[in-house]
Amino acid sequence: MTGSIIMLPVPISESDLQDSLPQSTIDAACRLEYFLAENAKSARAFLKKAGHPKPISELSIVEIGHRPDILLVDRWLEPIKAGHDIGILSEAGCPGIADPGAQVVRRAQFLNYRVKPLIGPCSMILALMASGLDGQHFSFCGYIPVKEPERSKTIKELERKSSNGEGETQLFIETPYRNNQLLKDLVLNCQPDTLILIATDITGKDESIKTKTVAEWKSCHGELPKLPTIFGLLGQKKFRQETKSIFMKNSTRKPR
Amino acid sequence: MTGSIIMLPVPISESDLQDSLPQSTIDAACRLEYFLAENAKSARAFLKKAGHPKPISELSIVEIGHRPDILLVDRWLEPIKAGHDIGILSEAGCPGIADPGAQVVRRAQFLNYRVKPLIGPCSMILALMASGLDGQHFSFCGYIPVKEPERSKTIKELERKSSNGEGETQLFIETPYRNNQLLKDLVLNCQPDTLILIATDITGKDESIKTKTVAEWKSCHGELPKLPTIFGLLGQKKFRQETKSIFMKNSTRKPR
Numbered sequence: 001m002t003g004s005i006i007m008l009p010v011p012i013s014e015s016d017l018q019d020s021l022p023q024s025t026i027d028a029a030c031r032l033e034y035f036l037a038e039n040a041k042s043a044r045a046f047l048k049k050a051g052h053p054k055p056i057s058e059l060s061i062v063e064i065g066h067r068p069d070i071l072l073v074d075r076w077l078e079p080i081k082a083g084h085d086i087g088i089l090s091e092a093g094c095p096g097i098a099d100p101g102a103q104v105v106r107r108a109q110f111l112n113y114r115v116k117p118l119i120g121p122c123s124m125i126l127a128l129m130a131s132g133l134d135g136q137h138f139s140f141c142g143y144i145p146v147k148e149p150e151r152s153k154t155i156k157e158l159e160r161k162s163s164n165g166e167g168e169t170q171l172f173i174e175t176p177y178r179n180n181q182l183l184k185d186l187v188l189n190c191q192p193d194t195l196i197l198i199a200t201d202i203t204g205k206d207e208s209i210k211t212k213t214v215a216e217w218k219s220c221h222g223e224l225p226k227l228p229t230i231f232g233l234l235g236q237k238k239f240r241q242e243t244k245s246i247f248m249k250n251s252t253r254k255p256r
Numbered sequence: 257m258t259g260s261i262i263m264l265p266v267p268i269s270e271s272d273l274q275d276s277l278p279q280s281t282i283d284a285a286c287r288l289e290y291f292l293a294e295n296a297k298s299a300r301a302f303l304k305k306a307g308h309p310k311p312i313s314e315l316s317i318v319e320i321g322h323r324p325d326i327l328l329v330d331r332w333l334e335p336i337k338a339g340h341d342i343g344i345l346s347e348a349g350c351p352g353i354a355d356p357g358a359q360v361v362r363r364a365q366f367l368n369y370r371v372k373p374l375i376g377p378c379s380m381i382l383a384l385m386a387s388g389l390d391g392q393h394f395s396f397c398g399y400i401p402v403k404e405p406e407r408s409k410t411i412k413e414l415e416r417k418s419s420n421g422e423g424e425t426q427l428f429i430e431t432p433y434r435n436n437q438l439l440k441d442l443v444l445n446c447q448p449d450t451l452i453l454i455a456t457d458i459t460g461k462d463e464s465i466k467t468k469t470v471a472e473w474k475s476c477h478g479e480l481p482k483l484p485t486i487f488g489l490l491g492q493k494k495f496r497q498e499t500k501s502i503f504m505k506n507s508t509r510k511p512r
Binding site for chain 1 (some may be wrong): 372
Protein backbone atom coordinates (compact mmCIF):
# COMPACT_ATOMS: atom_id res chain seq x y z
CA MET A 1 0.00 0.00 0.00
CA THR A 2 1.30 3.46 -0.87
CA GLY A 3 1.71 6.15 1.77
CA SER A 4 0.19 9.61 1.94
CA ILE A 5 1.38 13.20 2.01
CA ILE A 6 0.60 14.81 5.38
CA MET A 7 0.47 18.61 5.32
CA LEU A 8 1.72 19.51 8.77
CA PRO A 9 1.24 23.06 10.12
CA VAL A 10 3.64 24.37 12.75
CA PRO A 11 3.29 27.27 15.22
CA ILE A 12 3.75 30.86 13.99
CA SER A 13 5.06 32.21 17.30
CA GLU A 14 7.09 31.09 20.29
CA SER A 15 4.48 29.35 22.39
CA ASP A 16 3.46 25.97 23.74
CA LEU A 17 2.45 23.62 20.94
CA GLN A 18 -0.89 23.08 22.68
CA ASP A 19 -1.62 26.76 22.11
CA SER A 20 -1.19 26.40 18.33
CA LEU A 21 -2.03 22.85 17.29
CA PRO A 22 -4.81 20.35 17.98
CA GLN A 23 -3.53 17.29 19.84
CA SER A 24 -4.27 15.22 16.73
CA THR A 25 -1.83 17.31 14.66
CA ILE A 26 0.89 16.89 17.30
CA ASP A 27 0.19 13.14 17.44
CA ALA A 28 0.37 12.87 13.64
CA ALA A 29 3.76 14.63 13.61
CA CYS A 30 5.01 12.11 16.17
CA ARG A 31 3.92 9.14 14.03
CA LEU A 32 5.82 10.27 10.90
CA GLU A 33 9.40 9.32 10.10
CA TYR A 34 9.83 11.02 6.73
CA PHE A 35 9.69 14.79 6.34
CA LEU A 36 10.14 17.39 3.61
CA ALA A 37 10.95 20.63 5.37
CA GLU A 38 11.43 24.20 4.19
CA ASN A 39 14.18 24.39 6.84
CA ALA A 40 15.64 21.24 8.40
CA LYS A 41 16.84 22.95 11.58
CA SER A 42 13.47 24.44 12.47
CA ALA A 43 11.78 21.13 11.57
CA ARG A 44 14.06 19.26 14.01
CA ALA A 45 13.31 21.83 16.73
CA PHE A 46 9.57 21.43 16.14
CA LEU A 47 9.68 17.62 16.22
CA LYS A 48 11.70 17.66 19.42
CA LYS A 49 9.20 20.04 21.03
CA ALA A 50 6.36 17.81 19.82
CA GLY A 51 7.97 14.95 21.77
CA HIS A 52 8.68 12.70 18.79
CA PRO A 53 9.37 9.22 20.25
CA LYS A 54 12.34 8.52 17.94
CA PRO A 55 15.76 10.19 18.21
CA ILE A 56 15.47 13.19 15.86
CA SER A 57 18.74 12.18 14.19
CA GLU A 58 17.12 8.92 13.03
CA LEU A 59 14.29 10.68 11.20
CA SER A 60 14.55 11.40 7.50
CA ILE A 61 14.29 15.19 7.19
CA VAL A 62 14.98 16.48 3.68
CA GLU A 63 15.39 20.23 3.37
CA ILE A 64 13.50 21.37 0.26
CA GLY A 65 14.27 25.06 0.82
CA HIS A 66 12.26 28.11 0.01
CA ARG A 67 12.13 27.42 -3.72
CA PRO A 68 12.10 23.64 -4.09
CA ASP A 69 13.82 22.21 -7.17
CA ILE A 70 10.98 20.53 -9.04
CA LEU A 71 13.40 18.14 -10.70
CA LEU A 72 13.94 16.53 -7.29
CA VAL A 73 10.27 16.06 -6.44
CA ASP A 74 10.03 12.46 -7.64
CA ARG A 75 13.05 11.47 -5.59
CA TRP A 76 11.55 13.17 -2.53
CA LEU A 77 8.32 11.23 -3.00
CA GLU A 78 10.02 7.81 -3.17
CA PRO A 79 9.27 6.77 0.46
CA ILE A 80 5.55 6.92 -0.43
CA LYS A 81 5.96 4.03 -2.86
CA ALA A 82 7.43 1.98 -0.03
CA GLY A 83 4.33 2.68 2.03
CA HIS A 84 5.62 5.51 4.21
CA ASP A 85 3.70 8.69 4.91
CA ILE A 86 5.64 11.91 4.28
CA GLY A 87 5.06 15.06 6.32
CA ILE A 88 5.56 18.42 4.61
CA LEU A 89 6.24 21.36 6.89
CA SER A 90 7.32 24.95 6.47
CA GLU A 91 9.15 27.24 8.89
CA ALA A 92 5.90 28.67 10.26
CA GLY A 93 2.21 28.16 9.64
CA CYS A 94 0.63 26.05 6.92
CA PRO A 95 2.83 24.41 4.26
CA GLY A 96 1.85 25.33 0.72
CA ILE A 97 0.16 28.58 1.81
CA ALA A 98 2.48 31.54 1.20
CA ASP A 99 5.20 28.91 1.71
CA PRO A 100 6.81 26.09 -0.27
CA GLY A 101 5.17 22.70 -0.60
CA ALA A 102 2.55 23.21 -3.32
CA GLN A 103 4.73 21.88 -6.14
CA VAL A 104 5.38 18.65 -4.28
CA VAL A 105 1.66 18.31 -3.59
CA ARG A 106 0.79 19.02 -7.20
CA ARG A 107 2.99 16.15 -8.27
CA ALA A 108 1.48 13.92 -5.56
CA GLN A 109 -2.03 14.81 -6.78
CA PHE A 110 -0.94 14.02 -10.35
CA LEU A 111 0.28 10.61 -9.19
CA ASN A 112 -3.00 10.02 -7.32
CA TYR A 113 -1.40 9.89 -3.89
CA ARG A 114 -3.60 10.81 -0.96
CA VAL A 115 -2.87 14.26 0.49
CA LYS A 116 -4.11 14.89 4.03
CA PRO A 117 -4.12 18.47 5.42
CA LEU A 118 -3.89 18.88 9.18
CA ILE A 119 -5.24 21.77 11.24
CA GLY A 120 -2.99 24.53 12.55
CA PRO A 121 -2.36 28.28 12.47
CA CYS A 122 -2.60 30.30 9.26
CA SER A 123 -1.55 33.89 9.91
CA MET A 124 -3.50 35.44 7.06
CA ILE A 125 -6.74 33.74 8.13
CA LEU A 126 -6.24 34.77 11.77
CA ALA A 127 -5.56 38.34 10.61
CA LEU A 128 -8.63 38.39 8.37
CA MET A 129 -10.87 36.94 11.11
CA ALA A 130 -9.91 39.75 13.49
CA SER A 131 -9.83 42.53 10.88
CA GLY A 132 -13.51 43.18 10.28
CA LEU A 133 -12.69 43.32 6.56
CA ASP A 134 -14.69 41.30 4.03
CA GLY A 135 -14.07 37.60 4.67
CA GLN A 136 -16.57 36.47 2.03
CA HIS A 137 -14.43 37.82 -0.82
CA PHE A 138 -10.71 38.13 -0.39
CA SER A 139 -7.44 37.69 -2.15
CA PHE A 140 -3.87 37.02 -1.02
CA CYS A 141 -1.06 38.14 -3.31
CA GLY A 142 2.10 37.53 -1.27
CA TYR A 143 4.81 40.19 -1.39
CA ILE A 144 4.31 43.43 -3.26
CA PRO A 145 7.14 44.86 -5.39
CA VAL A 146 9.91 46.70 -3.52
CA LYS A 147 10.88 49.12 -6.28
CA GLU A 148 9.08 52.16 -7.62
CA PRO A 149 7.14 52.78 -9.78
CA GLU A 150 5.90 49.14 -9.58
CA ARG A 151 5.26 49.45 -5.83
CA SER A 152 2.89 52.45 -6.02
CA LYS A 153 1.23 51.01 -9.10
CA THR A 154 0.59 47.71 -7.31
CA ILE A 155 -0.81 49.44 -4.21
CA LYS A 156 -3.21 51.49 -6.34
CA GLU A 157 -4.24 48.38 -8.25
CA LEU A 158 -4.92 46.52 -4.97
CA GLU A 159 -7.04 49.42 -3.77
CA ARG A 160 -8.94 49.45 -7.06
CA LYS A 161 -9.55 45.69 -6.83
CA SER A 162 -10.92 46.11 -3.31
CA SER A 163 -13.11 49.08 -4.20
CA ASN A 164 -15.35 48.08 -7.06
CA GLY A 165 -18.74 46.41 -6.71
CA GLU A 166 -17.28 42.91 -6.45
CA GLY A 167 -14.40 44.25 -4.36
CA GLU A 168 -12.31 41.77 -2.45
CA THR A 169 -10.27 42.36 0.69
CA GLN A 170 -6.64 42.39 -0.48
CA LEU A 171 -4.14 40.69 1.83
CA PHE A 172 -0.37 40.91 1.39
CA ILE A 173 2.89 40.65 3.31
CA GLU A 174 6.17 42.53 3.64
CA THR A 175 9.61 41.73 4.97
CA PRO A 176 9.42 42.89 8.62
CA TYR A 177 12.15 45.53 8.37
CA ARG A 178 10.14 47.26 5.63
CA ASN A 179 6.84 47.32 7.59
CA ASN A 180 7.10 51.07 8.28
CA GLN A 181 7.97 51.86 4.68
CA LEU A 182 4.98 49.87 3.45
CA LEU A 183 2.61 51.70 5.80
CA LYS A 184 4.00 55.02 4.52
CA ASP A 185 3.52 53.91 0.91
CA LEU A 186 -0.04 52.74 1.60
CA VAL A 187 -0.93 56.05 3.25
CA LEU A 188 0.65 57.92 0.34
CA ASN A 189 -1.13 55.99 -2.41
CA CYS A 190 -4.59 55.20 -1.02
CA GLN A 191 -7.78 57.19 -0.49
CA PRO A 192 -8.29 58.65 3.03
CA ASP A 193 -11.26 56.40 3.82
CA THR A 194 -9.76 53.14 2.56
CA LEU A 195 -9.46 50.66 5.43
CA ILE A 196 -5.99 49.28 6.18
CA LEU A 197 -5.37 46.25 8.36
CA ILE A 198 -2.02 45.83 10.10
CA ALA A 199 -1.74 42.51 11.94
CA THR A 200 1.60 42.02 13.66
CA ASP A 201 3.08 39.06 15.56
CA ILE A 202 -0.14 37.08 15.40
CA THR A 203 -0.46 34.59 18.32
CA GLY A 204 2.80 36.05 19.72
CA LYS A 205 3.29 38.09 22.86
CA ASP A 206 3.28 41.38 20.90
CA GLU A 207 0.18 40.54 18.86
CA SER A 208 -1.53 43.65 17.51
CA ILE A 209 -4.36 43.52 14.96
CA LYS A 210 -5.74 46.93 14.00
CA THR A 211 -7.99 48.10 11.18
CA LYS A 212 -8.11 51.86 10.62
CA THR A 213 -8.73 54.22 7.75
CA VAL A 214 -5.79 55.65 5.82
CA ALA A 215 -6.55 59.02 7.43
CA GLU A 216 -6.32 57.48 10.90
CA TRP A 217 -3.06 55.63 10.18
CA LYS A 218 -1.67 58.90 8.85
CA SER A 219 -2.19 60.52 12.23
CA CYS A 220 -0.57 57.61 14.13
CA HIS A 221 3.00 58.55 14.86
CA GLY A 222 4.21 55.28 16.39
CA GLU A 223 6.60 52.94 14.60
CA LEU A 224 5.54 49.45 13.57
CA PRO A 225 7.68 46.73 15.15
CA LYS A 226 9.97 44.73 12.86
CA LEU A 227 7.89 41.58 13.33
CA PRO A 228 6.00 39.35 10.85
CA THR A 229 2.97 41.30 9.66
CA ILE A 230 -0.07 40.71 7.48
CA PHE A 231 -1.39 43.79 5.69
CA GLY A 232 -4.92 44.19 4.33
CA LEU A 233 -6.83 46.73 2.25
CA LEU A 234 -10.53 47.35 1.70
CA GLY A 235 -11.34 50.26 -0.57
CA GLN A 236 -13.75 53.05 0.08
CA LYS A 237 -16.49 52.21 -2.38
CA LYS A 238 -16.98 48.73 -0.96
CA PHE A 239 -16.51 50.10 2.54
CA ARG A 240 -19.17 52.78 2.05
CA GLN A 241 -21.72 50.38 0.62
CA GLU A 242 -21.31 47.82 3.34
CA THR A 243 -20.75 49.74 6.50
CA LYS A 244 -22.33 53.13 6.04
CA SER A 245 -24.80 52.50 8.79
CA ILE A 246 -22.12 51.15 11.11
CA PHE A 247 -19.70 53.98 10.63
CA MET A 248 -21.93 56.96 10.09
CA LYS A 249 -24.00 56.59 13.25
CA ASN A 250 -23.39 59.14 15.98
CA SER A 251 -21.15 57.15 18.19
CA THR A 252 -18.52 58.06 20.65
CA ARG A 253 -15.27 56.28 20.05
CA LYS A 254 -13.29 54.84 22.86
CA PRO A 255 -10.21 56.99 23.42
CA ARG A 256 -6.93 55.43 22.28
CA MET B 257 -11.42 47.71 31.89
CA THR B 258 -13.20 46.85 28.66
CA GLY B 259 -13.43 43.30 27.37
CA SER B 260 -12.30 41.83 24.07
CA ILE B 261 -13.83 40.11 21.09
CA ILE B 262 -12.67 36.49 20.88
CA MET B 263 -12.98 34.93 17.41
CA LEU B 264 -13.70 31.32 18.22
CA PRO B 265 -13.38 28.64 15.50
CA VAL B 266 -15.43 25.46 15.80
CA PRO B 267 -14.98 22.04 14.14
CA ILE B 268 -16.04 21.55 10.50
CA SER B 269 -16.89 17.87 10.84
CA GLU B 270 -18.24 15.44 13.41
CA SER B 271 -15.14 14.59 15.39
CA ASP B 272 -13.54 14.92 18.77
CA LEU B 273 -12.78 18.56 19.59
CA GLN B 274 -9.14 17.60 20.19
CA ASP B 275 -8.94 16.61 16.53
CA SER B 276 -9.96 20.10 15.40
CA LEU B 277 -8.93 22.65 18.02
CA PRO B 278 -5.80 23.41 20.06
CA GLN B 279 -6.39 22.89 23.78
CA SER B 280 -5.99 26.66 24.25
CA THR B 281 -8.97 27.35 21.96
CA ILE B 282 -11.13 24.86 23.88
CA ASP B 283 -10.01 26.41 27.19
CA ALA B 284 -10.81 29.92 25.93
CA ALA B 285 -14.32 28.82 24.92
CA CYS B 286 -14.83 27.46 28.44
CA ARG B 287 -13.81 30.77 30.05
CA LEU B 288 -16.33 32.89 28.08
CA GLU B 289 -19.87 33.61 29.25
CA TYR B 290 -21.06 35.87 26.41
CA PHE B 291 -21.40 34.62 22.86
CA LEU B 292 -22.61 35.91 19.50
CA ALA B 293 -23.45 32.86 17.42
CA GLU B 294 -24.53 32.33 13.83
CA ASN B 295 -26.77 29.59 15.22
CA ALA B 296 -27.58 29.36 18.93
CA LYS B 297 -28.40 25.65 18.88
CA SER B 298 -25.10 24.58 17.34
CA ALA B 299 -23.24 26.99 19.66
CA ARG B 300 -24.84 25.35 22.70
CA ALA B 301 -23.93 21.88 21.39
CA PHE B 302 -20.32 22.99 20.85
CA LEU B 303 -19.99 24.55 24.31
CA LYS B 304 -21.44 21.44 25.93
CA LYS B 305 -18.96 19.25 24.03
CA ALA B 306 -16.14 21.61 25.05
CA GLY B 307 -17.07 20.90 28.67
CA HIS B 308 -18.04 24.46 29.60
CA PRO B 309 -18.08 24.55 33.42
CA LYS B 310 -21.32 26.60 33.66
CA PRO B 311 -24.79 25.26 32.86
CA ILE B 312 -25.24 26.12 29.15
CA SER B 313 -28.63 27.70 29.95
CA GLU B 314 -26.89 30.31 32.13
CA LEU B 315 -24.63 31.51 29.31
CA SER B 316 -25.58 34.51 27.20
CA ILE B 317 -25.81 33.18 23.63
CA VAL B 318 -27.23 35.70 21.17
CA GLU B 319 -28.10 34.34 17.74
CA ILE B 320 -26.92 36.85 15.14
CA GLY B 321 -27.97 34.68 12.19
CA HIS B 322 -26.48 34.32 8.76
CA ARG B 323 -26.92 37.98 7.85
CA PRO B 324 -26.55 39.94 11.09
CA ASP B 325 -28.61 43.12 11.44
CA ILE B 326 -25.97 45.82 11.69
CA LEU B 327 -28.36 48.08 13.58
CA LEU B 328 -28.13 45.64 16.50
CA VAL B 329 -24.32 45.47 16.64
CA ASP B 330 -23.91 48.14 19.34
CA ARG B 331 -26.39 46.37 21.58
CA TRP B 332 -24.58 43.05 21.04
CA LEU B 333 -21.29 44.67 22.04
CA GLU B 334 -22.61 46.08 25.32
CA PRO B 335 -21.11 43.37 27.60
CA ILE B 336 -17.65 44.52 26.46
CA LYS B 337 -18.16 47.89 28.13
CA ALA B 338 -18.89 46.05 31.38
CA GLY B 339 -15.56 44.27 31.05
CA HIS B 340 -16.77 40.95 29.61
CA ASP B 341 -15.11 39.18 26.70
CA ILE B 342 -17.47 38.15 23.90
CA GLY B 343 -16.91 35.04 21.80
CA ILE B 344 -18.06 35.08 18.17
CA LEU B 345 -18.68 31.70 16.58
CA SER B 346 -20.19 30.43 13.37
CA GLU B 347 -21.81 27.08 12.61
CA ALA B 348 -18.55 25.61 11.33
CA GLY B 349 -14.98 26.78 10.89
CA CYS B 350 -13.67 30.31 11.40
CA PRO B 351 -16.10 33.14 12.18
CA GLY B 352 -15.87 36.03 9.74
CA ILE B 353 -14.38 33.86 6.97
CA ALA B 354 -17.09 32.89 4.49
CA ASP B 355 -19.35 33.25 7.52
CA PRO B 356 -20.98 36.06 9.52
CA GLY B 357 -19.05 37.97 12.15
CA ALA B 358 -17.02 40.48 10.14
CA GLN B 359 -19.50 43.35 10.57
CA VAL B 360 -19.44 42.97 14.34
CA VAL B 361 -15.65 42.91 14.27
CA ARG B 362 -15.49 45.95 12.01
CA ARG B 363 -17.52 47.87 14.54
CA ALA B 364 -15.33 46.57 17.39
CA GLN B 365 -12.21 47.69 15.48
CA PHE B 366 -13.82 51.10 14.95
CA LEU B 367 -14.43 51.37 18.69
CA ASN B 368 -10.82 50.30 19.40
CA TYR B 369 -11.79 47.11 21.18
CA ARG B 370 -9.22 44.35 21.15
CA VAL B 371 -10.06 41.49 18.78
CA LYS B 372 -8.29 38.18 19.43
CA PRO B 373 -8.44 35.42 16.78
CA LEU B 374 -8.07 31.83 17.97
CA ILE B 375 -6.71 28.90 15.97
CA GLY B 376 -9.00 26.31 14.41
CA PRO B 377 -10.04 24.70 11.14
CA CYS B 378 -10.58 26.74 7.97
CA SER B 379 -11.89 24.50 5.20
CA MET B 380 -10.64 26.63 2.32
CA ILE B 381 -7.09 26.76 3.70
CA LEU B 382 -7.08 22.99 4.34
CA ALA B 383 -8.34 22.44 0.80
CA LEU B 384 -5.74 24.77 -0.68
CA MET B 385 -2.88 23.17 1.32
CA ALA B 386 -3.74 19.73 -0.05
CA SER B 387 -4.59 20.88 -3.59
CA GLY B 388 -1.15 21.55 -5.06
CA LEU B 389 -2.63 24.74 -6.55
CA ASP B 390 -0.87 28.09 -6.11
CA GLY B 391 -0.95 29.04 -2.42
CA GLN B 392 1.15 32.16 -2.92
CA HIS B 393 -1.58 33.91 -4.91
CA PHE B 394 -5.19 32.98 -4.35
CA SER B 395 -8.63 34.38 -4.11
CA PHE B 396 -11.86 33.25 -2.43
CA CYS B 397 -15.13 34.53 -3.89
CA GLY B 398 -17.80 32.60 -1.96
CA TYR B 399 -20.77 31.26 -3.92
CA ILE B 400 -20.96 31.61 -7.67
CA PRO B 401 -24.26 32.59 -9.33
CA VAL B 402 -26.83 29.82 -9.74
CA LYS B 403 -28.55 31.19 -12.86
CA GLU B 404 -27.36 31.31 -16.44
CA PRO B 405 -25.89 33.18 -18.23
CA GLU B 406 -24.24 34.67 -15.08
CA ARG B 407 -23.00 31.25 -13.95
CA SER B 408 -21.05 30.41 -17.12
CA LYS B 409 -19.81 33.97 -17.37
CA THR B 410 -18.50 33.85 -13.78
CA ILE B 411 -16.77 30.48 -14.33
CA LYS B 412 -15.04 31.80 -17.45
CA GLU B 413 -14.01 34.94 -15.61
CA LEU B 414 -12.57 32.86 -12.72
CA GLU B 415 -10.60 30.77 -15.23
CA ARG B 416 -9.32 33.93 -16.90
CA LYS B 417 -8.27 35.41 -13.53
CA SER B 418 -6.36 32.21 -12.74
CA SER B 419 -4.71 32.00 -16.14
CA ASN B 420 -2.92 35.25 -16.79
CA GLY B 421 0.63 36.02 -15.74
CA GLU B 422 -0.38 37.15 -12.26
CA GLY B 423 -2.94 34.34 -12.10
CA GLU B 424 -4.38 33.46 -8.72
CA THR B 425 -5.89 30.15 -7.64
CA GLN B 426 -9.64 30.78 -7.52
CA LEU B 427 -11.51 29.16 -4.62
CA PHE B 428 -15.31 29.05 -4.35
CA ILE B 429 -18.12 27.07 -2.78
CA GLU B 430 -21.47 25.61 -3.76
CA THR B 431 -24.53 24.37 -1.91
CA PRO B 432 -23.82 20.61 -1.49
CA TYR B 433 -26.85 19.41 -3.50
CA ARG B 434 -25.53 21.36 -6.50
CA ASN B 435 -21.97 19.95 -6.34
CA ASN B 436 -22.51 17.70 -9.37
CA GLN B 437 -24.10 20.48 -11.39
CA LEU B 438 -21.16 22.77 -10.62
CA LEU B 439 -18.64 20.14 -11.72
CA LYS B 440 -20.61 19.73 -14.97
CA ASP B 441 -20.62 23.49 -15.52
CA LEU B 442 -16.89 23.76 -14.82
CA VAL B 443 -16.10 20.97 -17.29
CA LEU B 444 -18.36 22.62 -19.86
CA ASN B 445 -16.87 26.10 -19.55
CA CYS B 446 -13.16 25.59 -18.87
CA GLN B 447 -10.18 24.61 -21.00
CA PRO B 448 -9.22 20.90 -20.97
CA ASP B 449 -5.94 21.46 -19.15
CA THR B 450 -7.26 23.83 -16.48
CA LEU B 451 -6.78 22.27 -13.04
CA ILE B 452 -9.89 21.80 -10.90
CA LEU B 453 -9.78 21.06 -7.18
CA ILE B 454 -12.71 19.31 -5.53
CA ALA B 455 -12.30 19.05 -1.76
CA THR B 456 -15.21 17.34 -0.02
CA ASP B 457 -16.01 16.72 3.65
CA ILE B 458 -12.66 18.08 4.81
CA THR B 459 -11.58 16.57 8.18
CA GLY B 460 -14.67 14.33 8.01
CA LYS B 461 -14.84 10.57 7.51
CA ASP B 462 -15.55 10.93 3.78
CA GLU B 463 -12.76 13.44 3.15
CA SER B 464 -11.66 13.53 -0.48
CA ILE B 465 -9.32 16.19 -1.89
CA LYS B 466 -8.53 15.76 -5.58
CA THR B 467 -6.94 18.03 -8.16
CA LYS B 468 -7.33 16.94 -11.78
CA THR B 469 -7.48 18.60 -15.17
CA VAL B 470 -10.85 19.39 -16.72
CA ALA B 471 -10.19 16.58 -19.24
CA GLU B 472 -9.64 14.09 -16.41
CA TRP B 473 -12.74 15.17 -14.48
CA LYS B 474 -14.72 14.81 -17.72
CA SER B 475 -13.79 11.14 -17.89
CA CYS B 476 -14.72 10.51 -14.22
CA HIS B 477 -18.20 9.05 -14.14
CA GLY B 478 -18.75 8.95 -10.38
CA GLU B 479 -21.14 11.29 -8.60
CA LEU B 480 -19.91 13.82 -6.05
CA PRO B 481 -21.43 13.32 -2.60
CA LYS B 482 -23.84 15.96 -1.34
CA LEU B 483 -21.37 17.12 1.32
CA PRO B 484 -19.72 20.50 1.99
CA THR B 485 -17.16 21.08 -0.77
CA ILE B 486 -14.50 23.63 -1.65
CA PHE B 487 -13.87 24.07 -5.37
CA GLY B 488 -10.71 25.52 -6.89
CA LEU B 489 -9.46 26.51 -10.35
CA LEU B 490 -6.01 27.16 -11.76
CA GLY B 491 -5.94 28.04 -15.44
CA GLN B 492 -3.76 26.51 -18.10
CA LYS B 493 -1.42 29.39 -18.81
CA LYS B 494 -0.32 29.66 -15.19
CA PHE B 495 -0.31 25.90 -14.91
CA ARG B 496 1.90 25.50 -18.00
CA GLN B 497 4.40 28.10 -16.84
CA GLU B 498 4.74 26.66 -13.38
CA THR B 499 4.51 22.97 -13.76
CA LYS B 500 5.60 22.15 -17.26
CA SER B 501 8.56 20.21 -16.02
CA ILE B 502 6.51 18.39 -13.43
CA PHE B 503 3.74 17.31 -15.74
CA MET B 504 5.50 16.82 -19.02
CA LYS B 505 8.11 14.40 -17.77
CA ASN B 506 7.70 10.81 -18.87
CA SER B 507 6.19 9.39 -15.79
CA THR B 508 3.95 6.49 -15.15
CA ARG B 509 0.89 7.41 -13.21
CA LYS B 510 -0.41 5.29 -10.44
CA PRO B 511 -3.57 3.53 -11.63
CA ARG B 512 -6.80 4.85 -10.17
